[in-house]
Structures are given as structure tokens and as C-alpha cells.
Amino acid sequence: xxxxxxxxxxxxxxxxxxxxxxxxxxxxxxxxxxxxxxxxxxxxxxxxxxxxxxxxxxxxxxxxxxxxxxxxxxxxxxxxxxxxxxxxxxxxxxxxxxxxxxxxxxxxxxxxxxxxxxxxxxxxxxxxxxxxxxxxxxxxxxxxxxxxxxxxxxxxxxxxxxxxxxxxxxxxxxxxxxxxxxxxxxxxxxxxxxxxxxxxxxxxxxxxxxxxxxxxxxxxxxxxxxxxxxxxxxxxxxxxxxxxxxxxxxxxxxxxxxxxxxxxxxxxxxxxxxxxxxxxxxxxxxxxxxxxxxxxxxxxxxxxxxxxxxxxxxxxxxxxxxxxxxxxxxxxxxxxxxxxxx
Numbered sequence: 001x002x003x004x005x006x007x008x009x010x011x012x013x014x015x016x017x018x019x020x021x022x023x024x025x026x027x028x029x030x031x032x033x034x035x036x037x038x039x040x041x042x043x044x045x046x047x048x049x050x051x052x053x054x055x056x057x058x059x060x061x062x063x064x065x066x067x068x069x070x071x072x073x074x075x076x077x078x079x080x081x082x083x084x085x086x087x088x089x090x091x092x093x094x095x096x097x098x099x100x101x102x103x104x105x106x107x108x109x110x111x112x113x114x115x116x117x118x119x120x121x122x123x124x125x126x127x128x129x130x131x132x133x134x135x136x137x138x139x140x141x142x143x144x145x146x147x148x149x150x151x152x153x154x155x156x157x158x159x160x161x162x163x164x165x166x167x168x169x170x171x172x173x174x175x176x177x178x179x180x181x182x183x184x185x186x187x188x189x190x191x192x193x194x195x196x197x198x199x200x201x202x203x204x205x206x207x208x209x210x211x212x213x214x215x216x217x218x219x220x221x222x223x224x225x226x227x228x229x230x231x232x233x234x235x236x237x238x239x240x241x242x243x244x245x246x247x248x249x250x251x252x253x254x255x256x257x258x259x260x261x262x263x264x265x266x267x268x269x270x271x272x273x274x275x276x277x278x279x280x281x282x283x284x285x286x287x288x289x290x291x292x293x294x295x296x297x298x299x300x301x302x303x304x305x306x307x308x309x310x311x312x313x314x315x316x317x318x319x320x321x322x323x324x325x326x327x328x329x330x331x332x333x334x335x336x337x338x339x340x341x342x
């Protein structure tokens with residue numbers, strides 16, 4: 001920005017982005033801030049800290065309203081009270097990032113969990129993995145197999161209870177158990193005569209040996225899938241509350257705030273299981289009914305519905321959405337599996 005003229009304390013400047021003349025801190029034409037960044041680092045750092053803590057204060061206030069005042073954040077958003085709160089998508093991204101970070105940490109903790117010897121003392125376990133090789137499986141596993149395997153051929157791999165208990169005895173954690181299981185599978189694979197069978201079983205062995213990569217990919221695609229579920233849930237809201245004749249954007253913002261609340265509650269549940277140990281942590285799942293109760297209260301406030309109708313609509317809506325979410329997770333897992341074996 002360039003000083004144009006001074007009248008006491010009033011400075012008229014020219015926006016270096018669009019050449020618009022204005023007075024103030026922001027260009028009214030393009031919105032660029034009237035800041036000079038070519039200054040000593042101390043000034044720039046101080047300004048950065050100011051913006052950072054300003055964002056945090058809005059975030060904390062948004063979370064406070066989101067958790068303890070169902071529906072209020074969405075209502076205030078459409079009343080025009082937006083500057084004091086974190087924008088809806090940014091709030092959702094924060095909640096989503098925290099949730100999937102906690103899920104990744106829980107996965108690592110689970111894989112590193114030490115086995116309980118008493119629980120394994122009398123175990124008699126067997127694993128039977130049967131893989132039917134049709135044309136689609138051949139394309140997925142190994143291109144050279146396409147014309148060399150009968151469509152009705154079946155590959156089987158069996159581990160009896162004695163072998164499984166030996167693997168348990170050599171394992172100190174879930175991760176080491178999977179590694180030992182993969183080693184044992186590799187030895188059995190070498191005994192196979194058909195190269196096609198070796199290729200197929202090697203795929204399974206690699207997946208067993210690398211659970212971290214598999215879980216990371218599942219969480220990655222699941223996070224994107226639920227981002228795409230936001231408008232889908234908004235569409236369901238529009239269908240269930242079509243009599244209100246709201247614009248779609250209202251349902252979408254309400255959907256974003258609901259998912260943000262859902263992710264924060266799930267994050268708390270997972271965080272407890274990551275930080276603490278013991279069976280008592282299972283009681284954190286008692287928070288799950290709170291989500292449905294929260295949604296009912298928020299819906300009554302936002303859609304001005306009655307209790308009985310809201311309860312019926314809420315149960316129906318969340319059952320449908322639950323089925324869609326479950327199907328989405330299954331599709332994500334299948335995609336990661338297909339991608340892993342190619």
C-alpha cells in the first residue's frame with residue numbers, strides 16, 4: 001500500500017492489488033489488507049500472533065456454543081452473527097482432523113498392545129483363508145495370471161490350533177503376532193507349486209505384515225468420504241423437513257455443525273481410550289446416545305418442530321444415515337484392499 005495524502009490522522013492509500021483509492025485497513029474493492037510486510041521480523045511475528053490467538057478465541061467460542069447450545073450456532077449464522085465464530089467448514093475440518101488423528105493413534109496403540117497370557121493359555125484357534133480366483137481377482141492380484149487360472153479354482157491356506165498357539169507364544173503384541181503370522185505364511189507359500197497361488201497368497205501375507213499402511217489408507221479415504229457425506233445428509237434433512245421450505249444452504253450448514261459436534265464427541269471417546277487403559281474406558285460409549293438427544297434439541301430449535309414428530313424423524317433419519325455410513329465404510333475398506341493388491 002502507498003500513502004497518497006495525509007489529513008491529520010487520516011491516510012488515503014492506493015491498493016497495490018487493484019489500484020483502488022481508499023481509507024482504512026482493508027481495500028473495499030478487493031478486500032486486501034493494508035499491511036506492510038517488509039518490516040522488521042518482530043513486527044511481523046507480533047502481528048501473526050495476534051491473528052493466531054484471534055482465530056483461537058473464535059474457535060473456542062464456536063466449540064462452546066456447539067457443545068452446550070444445540071442449534072444456536074446455525075441459528076446465529078443465518079441471523080448474520082458470523083464474525084465472532086469460526087466459519088462452518090473450518091470448524092468441521094478442525095473436528096475431522098482431530099478425530100482421525102485420534103483414530104490413527106488408537107490404531108497404533110492397539111497394534112502395540114501387549115498380549116494377555118491368561119487369555120491365550122487355553123486358546124484353540126484356527127484360521128482358514130479361502131480365496132477364489134476369478135477373472136476379476138486375477139486382474140486385481142497379478143496381471144500374468146489372467147489366462148492361466150481356471151475360473152473355478154480355489155486356493156486355501158489353513159493354520160491349525162497348534163501352529164496358532166506357537167505364534168502367540170512367540171508374540172509380545174498384536175503387531176509382532178501379525179509379523180510372525182506373515183512369516184509363517186511366507187514359509188507355507190514357498191511350498192506351493194503354482195506360481196499363481198504363490199502370487200495370490202503373497203498379497204495376503206503383505207497385508208497382514210503391514211497393518212499400519214492399510215489402516216492409514218482406510219482412515220484417509222474415510223475422512224474424504226464423510227466430507228462428501230455432508231451434502232448427502234443435508235439432502236436427507238431437506239427431504240425430512242421439506243415443509244419448512246428452507247433453501248438447501250440452511251440444511252447444509254446445519255449438517256456441517258451436526259457433523260462437527262459428532263466428530264468432537266467421537267474424538268473425546270477415542271482420546272480417552274488412547275490416553276487411558278482399562279475396561280472402564282468402555283463406558284465412554286455412553287456418550288453416543290447424547291448425539292441423538294443433541295440432534296433432537298437442535299432440530300426443534302432450528303426447524304421449529306414438535307417433540308413427537310422430531311423424535312420420529314430423528315430415529316428414522318439416523319437409522320437411514322447409519323446404514324449409508326456403514327455402507328460407505330465398507331466401500332472404503334474394499335477400495336483400499338483392491339488398491340493394495342494391485
